[in-house]
Amino acid sequence: MSLTLTAADWLTLWVHFMSLSLLAVGGAITTAPDMHRYLVVEQHWLTDSQFTSSIALAQVSPGPNVLFVALLGWNVGLNAAGGLGAGVVAWGYGLLGVTLCMLGIMIPSTTLTFAAARWGHQNRELRAVRAFKQGMAPIVIALLVATGWILASGQGSVAEHWPLWLVTVGSAVLVWKTRLHLLVLLGAGGILGWMGWV
Amino acid sequence: MSAPPATRAHPTSKTDLFVSFSLLALQGFGGVLAVVQRELVEKKQWLTREEFLEDWAVAQILPGPNVVNLSLMIGDRYFGMRGALAALAGMLTFPLLIALAVAILFAGIADQPQIQGALRGMGAVAAGLITATGLKLIAALKQNPLGAPVCWTFAAITFVAIGLFRVPLVWVLLVVGGAACVWTYRLLGQVTAQSEQP
Numbered sequence A: 001m002s003l004t005l006t007a008a009d010w011l012t013l014w015v016h017f018m019s020l021s022l023l024a025v026g027g028a029i030t031t032a033p034d035m036h037r038y039l040v041v042e043q044h045w046l047t048d049s050q051f052t053s054s055i056a057l058a059q060v061s062p063g064p065n066v067l068f069v070a071l072l073g074w075n076v077g078l079n080a081a082g083g084l085g086a087g088v089v090a091w092g093y094g095l096l097g098v099t100l101c102m103l104g105i106m107i108p109s110t111t112l113t114f115a116a117a118r119w120g121h122q123n124r125e126l127r128a129v130r131a132f133k134q135g136m137a138p139i140v141i142a143l144l145v146a147t148g149w150i151l152a153s154g155q156g157s158v159a160e161h162w163p164l165w166l167v168t169v170g171s172a173v174l175v176w177k178t179r180l181h182l183l184v185l186l187g188a189g190g191i192l193g194w195m196g197w198v
Numbered sequence B: 001m002s003a004p005p006a007t008r009a010h011p012t013s014k015t016d017l018f019v020s021f022s023l024l025a026l027q028g029f030g031g032v033l034a035v036v037q038r039e040l041v042e043k044k045q046w047l048t049r050e051e052f053l054e055d056w057a058v059a060q061i062l063p064g065p066n067v068v069n070l071s072l073m074i075g076d077r078y079f080g081m082r083g084a085l086a087a088l089a090g091m092l093t094f095p096l097l098i099a100l101a102v103a104i105l106f107a108g109i110a111d112q113p114q115i116q117g118a119l120r121g122m123g124a125v126a127a128g129l130i131t132a133t134g135l136k137l138i139a140a141l142k143q144n145p146l147g148a149p150v151c152w153t154f155a156a157i158t159f160v161a162i163g164l165f166r167v168p169l170v171w172v173l174l175v176v177g178g179a180a181c182v183w184t185y186r187l188l189g190q191v192t193a194q195s196e197q198p
Helices: A007-021 A028-042 A048-060 A067-081 A088-122 A127-153 A162-177 A182-194 B014-027 B033-043 B049-061 B066-106 B113-143 B148-164 B169-196
Strands: none
Touching: A007 A028, A007 A067, A007 A088, A028 A048, A028 A067, A048 A067, A048 B066, A048 B113, A067 A088, A067 B066, A088 A127, A088 B049, A088 B066, A127 A162, A127 B049, A127 B113, A127 B148, A127 B169, A162 A182, A162 B113, A182 B033, A182 B113, B014 B033, B014 B066, B033 B049, B033 B066, B033 B113, B049 B066, B049 B113, B049 B169, B148 B169
């Protein structure tokens, strides 16, 4: 895929990610549908498969999942350069895309978090602040368990994919009750999958 | 801002923050949160379970990637804005480089059946890790002013809404979270009123 981006286009790209940043309650991934609409459907800056593989590759890599945004920017840059074959130009455009998208998605939300968390910490004895933190506790715990449940049910039904569910339940119990290193568990899961056993 | 008591374990420098959060992020396949809980609460003991839960509530409700918000808050608490930037840089720098390397090197082979299998296996483990993180934090509810039955009710409503009915997070936070916070606010008021009586 090859396209031409003007300076104004790059600016709009940056502004669009800035505008999504403050909507990303629960993580950048919650705004992925809108990024898809904008980048793939409206602007035609990315293909469908580039969009999907950016999310998949970011999930394979270690670190926060927000890095899929960096890969979206990278691919927009590559497309603007006419593909990785363009050499230095492709790297330059790719890194420009990474920088603009990441700064866009990060600056507004981190600024707000910085200010709000600092205010909350300075006023942590206020009744309202204590009520917020303690009142949210049961909800936060339930959200974590629900996230695990959603990830697990994305694997398919228990009856059909019971080996995968067994791995999920087994690793939950091991993490809960033992101090086994998390990378050991992830490695074991990867090997089981590589061998085609789960 | 008052620093936590000196007897507690805490990050020794901005470099320590950067290195610690880099190592955390690099272990986080399929989500960094489980690693953060294991390393910062159980191993380094920079935070108690209760503090972790409170900070996580704040990180969760503000827009932006949750673990990034959390790293920023912890960094700021010990070393101000520079600490926040050090923690943030640790969380993102190496994972970003790895994600780009993965995108360049593995884009062509990502659909191999073995790779797909390994991803599936690691995904199953990741679902277990996040569930276990939630289960472990249940212990932190013992001190909660809401009391066990009310905590469990709010947790159950949240789990059903998010996990089973897939209600958007924003609504659950506003409605269920709001109710829990108002309830806690009232309880905290009663406690204060009682303790002020002669």
